[in-house]
Amino acid sequence: MIEWSASQIRDFQQTLLTWYDNNGRDLPWRRDHDPYHVWVSEIMLQQTQVNTVIPYYERFMALFPTVEALAATPEAKLMKAWEGLGYYSRARNLQKAARQIVNDNSGQWPQTVEGLKDLAGVGPYTAGAIASIAFNQPVPAVDGNAFRVFARLLEIDLDIAKPQTRSAFEKIIARIIPQDRPGDFNQAIMDLGSSYMTAKNPDSKHSPVKAFNQAYLDGVELQYPVKSKKPKPVKVAYFGLVMRHGDQFLMQQRPSGGLLANFWTFPLVAEDDVLALSETPELVTDEERLTLLEQYVRQEFGLTVHVVPMGGKPVKHTFTHRQWVITLLAAQVTADTDLSYFPGKWLSTAALDKIALPKVQEKLFARI
């Protein structure tokens, strides 16, 4: 990597901030520096693109205009507001943190990185973003943009996928961040990272800081940032049971931890669990699998059903680390079935409209 002199740092600050003053994006959460606005937007923006967040942010502020309103809202209303945005623990942590502020801290915001990090769902990046933007603290906010921008500007070849790399970047950026406009500086870096210095197809030729971009000047821009690869999603096959009675569906609530925690879906049975009922799973035919599925549902759920394939291709849904392949089956069951052993209940379409559903369940509904 290279290092900048004090005068190069001053030049960079001025060039960046002048560009930001004239070209910074006009975003809904930039209308003021209210910590509630900054905080909610930063949580929504975690691993999520700006254009996706904008409508969610607008609706969220209309529903929950203050941290007190958020702290007091019922969970179902909160999750409905977050429906489709993903990483749902963000929403639960958001309310947890709101209650920390309202109940434990009498409505007062922590104003330092250390204090902010004690809030649920606020890590080193978000704490730095709130501290610098809302409270004018001269601290870095190192997100994916900052990693990429500074890795290219200074040809930093540390692997940004490794946790310890963060502190190295924070030290480097701490020397460069201007004491008087830290929030604008951090946001300018993000705007730069999403315009001229993008991950793919960067346009450094026209970038306001191209003279400072060592990787570009050396023709090795796309070698930065260095980032080790993550494993591919693991495929998991499920049977999805469609049990309908009038305008109600028999739905299953997922466990309170793990993927899509607490969400309602059609009952999903892992094919591996079904095949485990056979002593020779590798020899099981398609017809036998359905018989085994009926056996599984009887044993595990206490439901006697007859399943019929619904036709069409299986529904695929990919998460960060899992790919679900769901074969839909119509299962006959009566509404007065004994559900004592089944972790779910009948839900009407009206009830389903009121609760948040994950995208994968929306895909399943679209197929029936």
Add this chain to the structure above:
DNA sequence: GACACGTGGGC
């Protein structure tokens, strides 16, 4: 420190 945790967009 490695992995879990959603969804949508771009090529």
Add this chain to the structure above:
DNA sequence: TGCCCAAGTGT
């Protein structure tokens, strides 16, 4: 299609 990326945090 498959893969990578997008304003990360919790465990």
